[in-house]
Amino acid sequence: MKLSDIMVNATAIEQGEWIGKAHGTPIPGMGDLCLKVRGTANSDYRTLMAKLSAAIPRAKKISGSVTPQEVAEMVATCLSETVLLDWSGLDDENGPLPFSKPMAFKMLVDPRMAPFKDAVEWAGEAVGAINTAADEAAAKN
Numbered sequence: 001m002k003l004s005d006i007m008v009n010a011t012a013i014e015q016g017e018w019i020g021k022a023h024g025t026p027i028p029g030m031g032d033l034c035l036k037v038r039g040t041a042n043s044d045y046r047t048l049m050a051k052l053s054a055a056i057p058r059a060k061k062i063s064g065s066v067t068p069q070e071v072a073e074m075v076a077t078c079l080s081e082t083v084l085l086d087w088s089g090l091d092d093e094n095g096p097l098p099f100s101k102p103m104a105f106k107m108l109v110d111p112r113m114a115p116f117k118d119a120v121e122w123a124g125e126a127v128g129a130i131n132t133a134a135d136e137a138a139a140k141n
Contacts (some may be wrong), residue, residue: 013039013059013128016085020070025126030119031075037087040124052077076108079117 019025020034027033038045052074060066086099097103107113108120 008039010093010132014042017127019123019126020089022089027119027123032089033119034088035120035123037120037123037127038083038085039079039128040079040080040083040121045078048078048082051072064084072111073109076105076117079108079120079124084120088097109131 016036016038017023018026018034018036020030021032022034027035046125056070080101084101084104087097087104090097108117
């Protein structure tokens with residue numbers, strides 16, 4: 001395997017890029033939804049997750065009594081604050097739904113919206129990895 005085959009675009013992971021059908025990378029099962037995301041490996045995500053994890057009382061960590069809801073809220077906080085930057089192609093009953101971090105958190109923490117959370121996580125994992133080889137080839141030309 002060549003090193004260039006496993007390299008990622010670190011700039012896109014930190015600064016974000018659009019992922020979705022209109023941008024050449026459809027999000028599985030999400031139709032025309034497009035998400036502007038930073039990579040889930042971005043430095044702010046790692047810092048915030050470490051901060052939230054450290055805030056969990058030691059007794060809960062030792063006893064293993066951190067609830068699934070607490071974990072879901074930590075992940076939703078990290079995704080809404082450090083990964084998801086914008087969206088398009090997302091409507092509610094009144095038409096296009098404007099992006100906001102509070103709405104993003106509400107959707108990401110809602111178990112009924114698990115497919116949306118999965119889409120954000122998928123896009124956050126995909127950003128920076130997609131088209132890296134094509135970008136490098138174009139830069140050489």
